[in-house]
Amino acid sequence: xxxxxxxxxxxxxxxxxxxxxxxxxxxxxxxxxxxxxxxxxxxxxxxxxxxxxxxxxxxxxxxxxxxxxxxxxxxxxxxxxxxxxxxxxxxxxxxxxxxxxxxxxxxxxxxxxxxxxxxxxxxxxxxxxxxxxxxxxxxxxxxxxxxxxxxxxxxxxxxxxxxxxxxxxxxxxxxxxxxxxxxxxxxxxxxxxxxxxxxxxxxxxxxxxxxxxxxxxxxxxxxxxxxxxxxxxxxxxxxxxxxxxxxxxxxxxxxxxxxxxxxxxxxx
Amino acid sequence: xxxxxxxxxxxxxxxxxxxxxxxxxxxxxxxxxxxxxxxxxxxxxxxxxxxxxxxxxxxxxxxxxxxxxxxxxxxxxxxxxxxxxxxxxxxxxxxxxxxxxxxxxxxxxxxxxxxxxxxxxxxxxxxxxxxxxxxxxxxxxxxxxxxxxxxxxxxxxxxxxxxxxxxxxxxxxxxxxxxxxxxxxxxxxxxxxxxxxxxxxxxxxxxxxxxxxxxxxxxxxxxxxxxxxxxxxxxxxxxxxxxxxxxxxxxxxxxxxxxxxxxxxxxxxxxxxxxxxxxxxxxxxxxxxxxxxxxxxxxxxxxxxxxxxxxxxxxxxxxxxxxxxxxxxxxxxxxxxxxxxxxxxxxxxxxxxxxxxxxxxxxxxxxxxxx
Amino acid sequence: xxxxxxxxxxxxxxxxxxxxxxxxxxxxxxxxxxxxxxxxxxxxxxxxxxxxxxxxxxxxxxxxxxxxxxxxxxxxxxxxxxxxxxxxxxxxxxxxxxxxxxxxxxxxxxxxxxxxxxxxxxxxxxxxxxxxxxxxxxxxxxxxxxxxxxxxxxxxxxxxxxxxxxxxxxxxxxxxxxxxxxxxxxxxxxxxxxxxxxxxxxxxxxxxxxxxxxxxxxxxxxxxxxxxxxxxxxxxxxxxxxxxxxxxxxxxxxxxxxxxxxxxxxxxxxxxxxxxxxxxxxxxxxxxxxxxxxxxxxxxxxxxxxxxxxxxxxxxxxxxxxxxxxxxxxxxxxxxxxxxxxxxxxxxxxxx
Numbered sequence: 001x002x003x004x005x006x007x008x009x010x011x012x013x014x015x016x017x018x019x020x021x022x023x024x025x026x027x028x029x030x031x032x033x034x035x036x037x038x039x040x041x042x043x044x045x046x047x048x049x050x051x052x053x054x055x056x057x058x059x060x061x062x063x064x065x066x067x068x069x070x071x072x073x074x075x076x077x078x079x080x081x082x083x084x085x086x087x088x089x090x091x092x093x094x095x096x097x098x099x100x101x102x103x104x105x106x107x108x109x110x111x112x113x114x115x116x117x118x119x120x121x122x123x124x125x126x127x128x129x130x131x132x133x134x135x136x137x138x139x140x141x142x143x144x145x146x147x148x149x150x151x152x153x154x155x156x157x158x159x160x161x162x163x164x165x166x167x168x169x170x171x172x173x174x175x176x177x178x179x180x181x182x183x184x185x186x187x188x189x190x191x192x193x194x195x196x197x198x199x200x201x202x203x204x205x206x207x208x209x210x211x212x213x214x215x216x217x218x219x220x221x222x223x224x225x226x227x228x229x230x231x232x233x234x235x236x237x238x239x240x241x242x243x244x245x246x247x248x249x250x251x252x253x254x255x256x257x258x259x260x261x262x263x264x265x266x267x268x
Numbered sequence: 269x270x271x272x273x274x275x276x277x278x279x280x281x282x283x284x285x286x287x288x289x290x291x292x293x294x295x296x297x298x299x300x301x302x303x304x305x306x307x308x309x310x311x312x313x314x315x316x317x318x319x320x321x322x323x324x325x326x327x328x329x330x331x332x333x334x335x336x337x338x339x340x341x342x343x344x345x346x347x348x349x350x351x352x353x354x355x356x357x358x359x360x361x362x363x364x365x366x367x368x369x370x371x372x373x374x375x376x377x378x379x380x381x382x383x384x385x386x387x388x389x390x391x392x393x394x395x396x397x398x399x400x401x402x403x404x405x406x407x408x409x410x411x412x413x414x415x416x417x418x419x420x421x422x423x424x425x426x427x428x429x430x431x432x433x434x435x436x437x438x439x440x441x442x443x444x445x446x447x448x449x450x451x452x453x454x455x456x457x458x459x460x461x462x463x464x465x466x467x468x469x470x471x472x473x474x475x476x477x478x479x480x481x482x483x484x485x486x487x488x489x490x491x492x493x494x495x496x497x498x499x500x501x502x503x504x505x506x507x508x509x510x511x512x513x514x515x516x517x518x519x520x521x522x523x524x525x526x527x528x529x530x531x532x533x534x535x536x537x538x539x540x541x542x543x544x545x546x547x548x549x550x551x552x553x554x555x556x557x558x559x560x561x562x563x564x565x566x567x568x569x570x571x572x573x574x575x576x577x578x579x580x581x582x583x584x585x586x587x588x589x590x591x592x593x594x595x596x597x598x599x600x601x602x603x604x605x606x607x608x609x610x611x612x613x614x615x616x617x618x619x620x621x622x623x624x625x626x627x628x629x630x631x632x633x634x635x636x637x638x639x
Numbered sequence: 640x641x642x643x644x645x646x647x648x649x650x651x652x653x654x655x656x657x658x659x660x661x662x663x664x665x666x667x668x669x670x671x672x673x674x675x676x677x678x679x680x681x682x683x684x685x686x687x688x689x690x691x692x693x694x695x696x697x698x699x700x701x702x703x704x705x706x707x708x709x710x711x712x713x714x715x716x717x718x719x720x721x722x723x724x725x726x727x728x729x730x731x732x733x734x735x736x737x738x739x740x741x742x743x744x745x746x747x748x749x750x751x752x753x754x755x756x757x758x759x760x761x762x763x764x765x766x767x768x769x770x771x772x773x774x775x776x777x778x779x780x781x782x783x784x785x786x787x788x789x790x791x792x793x794x795x796x797x798x799x800x801x802x803x804x805x806x807x808x809x810x811x812x813x814x815x816x817x818x819x820x821x822x823x824x825x826x827x828x829x830x831x832x833x834x835x836x837x838x839x840x841x842x843x844x845x846x847x848x849x850x851x852x853x854x855x856x857x858x859x860x861x862x863x864x865x866x867x868x869x870x871x872x873x874x875x876x877x878x879x880x881x882x883x884x885x886x887x888x889x890x891x892x893x894x895x896x897x898x899x900x901x902x903x904x905x906x907x908x909x910x911x912x913x914x915x916x917x918x919x920x921x922x923x924x925x926x927x928x929x930x931x932x933x934x935x936x937x938x939x940x941x942x943x944x945x946x947x948x949x950x951x952x953x954x955x956x957x958x959x960x961x962x963x964x965x966x967x968x969x970x971x972x973x974x975x976x977x978x979x980x981x982x983x984x985x986x987x988x989x990x991x
Binding site: 006007009010013014016017018019020021023024027034035036076077078080081083084085087088089090091093096097099100102103104105106107108109110111113114115116117118120121133134136137140144191194195197198200201214217218221227230234237238241242244245249253 | 650651652653654655657658659660661662664665668669670671672673675676679728731732734735736739746748750751752753754755757758759760761762763765766767769770772774775776779807810811860861864865867868869870871875885888889892898901902905909
């Protein structure tokens with residue numbers, strides 16, 4: 001395949017990929033209530049309105065609480081799975097790991113309704129805890145994928161060397177494993193946080209009285225007058241997500257540099 | 269080979285292996301290994317891939333459990349003793365240098381829990397680095413070193429803890445040829461300086477011959493022969509060991525009689541031979557056998573050589589020139605295959621050409637008989 | 640040490656212990672709930688009471704009611720279209736990054752491509768609704784350029800809009816696995832092919848493409864399975880012509896208060912998707928094997944014949960054996976064929 005037309009195609013692809021998101025800041029600052037061209041002038045009115053909406057603030061708080069909890073929980077569980085995957089052989093390994101990674105390919109609807117049905121059966125209230133549980137299930141595969149890369153990049157004999165030199169398994173983890181896997185841990189925390197923040201379906205099915213940010217957003221979509229505000233909110237969310245990702249990527253690269261390894265291109 | 273006959277006499281055993289067995293599920297990795305490794309010696313475990321030498325080394329280090337038998341270090345049974353509590357240190361094949369630490373931090377890693385002042389630790393690290401020739405490298409980042417430098421850091425890191433036994437897992441296999449030769453000499457010097465018992469695992473028989481006081485040749489989980497390099501070379505205990513160590517020619521033979529310490533045989537290409545019983549490992553029974561002789565055991569009589577007791581004529585099939593030596597593949601009358609014969613290249617001595625016939629002298633005492 | 644301690648101390652034991660926290664979590668929160676909805680699908684609900692007598696009434700209804708069948712078929716069709724579009728468009732981009740981008744820039748490209756994926760899915764779908772709207776940017780610019788006089792109405796609130804939106808959203812999903820398998824191709828293999836006399840195009844067809852197939856297959860799976868069960872996109876941009884099975888599942892649970900029915904539809908949807916993908920992979924292996932052994936035309940004929948037969952049975956079956964019988968029979972026979980193919984036909988050169 002020739003390079004030139006391919007490059008053009010790739011660039012075009014990239015452009016189309018970003019096109020919708022580019023609209024967000026355009027209309028977030030647009031002085032008009034209809035999301036259509038032509039633009040009508042600059043305003044920060046919509047951002048101001050965001051600050052005055054208590055329902056939004058509540059939803060934001062819920063989302064943050066959930067996202068932080070999910071990040072920590074999913075990363076911890078992911079650590080166990082990733083380490084088991086890269087360091088040990090055990091019976092039914094492929095099956096067990098495949099099962100843990102299953103949420104990656106299951107439609108979220110299935111996960112959502114199965115959790116909902118169980119909750120209803122057990123008579124439990126849906127709400128923040130159930131959303132944390134559901135999101136964690138969703139995020140564990142991502143955490144495992146990231147951390148598996150970190151562990152695989154680490155020469156196994158490093159831990160054996162530490163033990164040979166007198167360290168206990170626990171101190172080995174602290175002095176050798178953790179520093180080398182830390183960038184992966186940070187990346188996993190950030191990615192899981194982002195996924196949880198943006199996740200809609202499970203939150204939608206399970207939120208009950210505690211809406212998250214996306215659920216709140218959904219509720220606003222039917223009001224045409226609120227659309228510019230939604231654009232403003234969307235702009236903030238997208239910028240935030242991108243920021244977190246850039247930080248995660250920086251950590252990933254730093255981790256590679258520290259271990260003296262070459263970049264194989266991306267998390268997954 | 270190292271001249272140790274005058275040095276040691278019989279040093280006490282520091283590692284005693286008794287009937288060590290190891291199974292991986294159904295796979296029999298170590299079969300009844302029994303051996304004694306003496307204090308202060310340079311001991312090698314030599315064998316092809318998969319023979320179990322690395323498994324045995326790791327079992328001594330404590331990273332593999334054994335299924336039965338015992339491993340004793342300094343008389344203490346090591347059953348259930350974790351690697352971090354054994355008086356051994358292991359130099360890993362990949363060197364396992366901690367990439368997130370400096371060279372000095374790597375070398376001083378095992379001293380973390382030692383009862384030494386920070387000043388003493390610093391000095392110990394400096395001395396260890398000097399000993400391996402990396403005196404100025406302390407502050408360097410560990411991930412930016414060459415292969416040879418990494419190996420030295422691994423050595424310093426292990427030796428600084430003054431283990432009773434230093435275990436080395438194929439330490440030179442990752443280096444290129446020149447570097448390997450340099451490091452072989454350095455390792456010998458180091459061992460002599462430090463006086464610690466070294467146990468080295470390698471698949472390179474030349475390496476083992478050069479560096480070791482004694483070698484255990486392993487095949488398929490068992491020790492085939494345990495001897496010093498010269499005995500291993502001259503008196504291999506089986507055809508397989510003979511083939512593994514150095515180059516060996518084999519000629520078909522028939523044992524015609526044996527008794528009172530002598531063996532009579534007919535050898536293809538060489539005629540009738542009388543051998544000493546010691547030249548045959550095991551029993552010599554009448555019938556088909558093979559005679560082994562090293563390339564240097566046949567001497568090419570370049571024009572004008574002195575007539576010898578045993579001579580034979582042959583024609584040159586192949587010539588391989590190595591600079592200091594030339595190896596000839598020579599076809600002997602009556603022998604089915606060619607034999608490889610080496611000749612030192614000297615000023616005035618010409619290199620034979622393919623198709624030439626020549627006379628070779630040989631000594632019956634250089635033969636080994638394999639039944 | 641007794642047997643139990645030995646087992647626990649062994650590598651296998653330690654591994655199992657290490658993996659147990661996430662495993663237990665997944666069993667509790669995934670396996671158990673999934674089992675529950677399977678259970679639910681065999682119960683019925685009257686208003687607020689769940690009747691726990693085992694019954695297959697839900698399944699019978701789901702399989703006979705033409706509405707559900709239509710929704711299921713539409714979901715499969717949309718998913719297939721999205722998968723096809725996404726994977727075909729993704730391949731050149733993945734190829735470009737793998738073969739024509741300097742190594743130190745590759746992760747940058749991948750990073751740029753995955754960023755949109757990490758932003759809110761909801762927002763992106765909503766933006767597409769904005770873009771494709773009657774008075775939105777697409778129509779606006781097309782009219783402004785004079786290409787059309789009236790705003791296009793067929794680009795929103797139907798299946799097309801769903802396809803466009805989903806294809807856009809799942810693009811990165813397709814690029815990554817294809818990229819990974821392209822990266823794994825040893826470049827010296829391609830040089831060897833050229834050295835042996837092949838042109839660039841033939842090298843691509845004979846070496847690159849077959850070796851990239853596992854990645855393409857992964858991309859197909861990663862895109863098709865989640866898209867079948869998508870809820871947000873059909874809801875926002877699908878209108879009535881673009882509703883998909885997930886919307887119906889939601890409706891059953893929340894609007895119609897029939898959780899067992901929702902469960903039934905979910906289970907059926909999952910089963911149908913899984914068996915369909917099995918069918919697809921098995922047939923691809925079979926057709927490739929035929930093509931290699933008996934020629935491309937035979938393979939094509941076999942493929943077309945089977946697909947036509949399935950269509951015929953699907954259309955004529957309900958009149959003869961009833962809808963549920965047709966669907967179940969079709970699934971059973973097709974799956975039997977798939978199993979047979981996996982057992983008898985060896986893996987092809989393309990790794991499928």
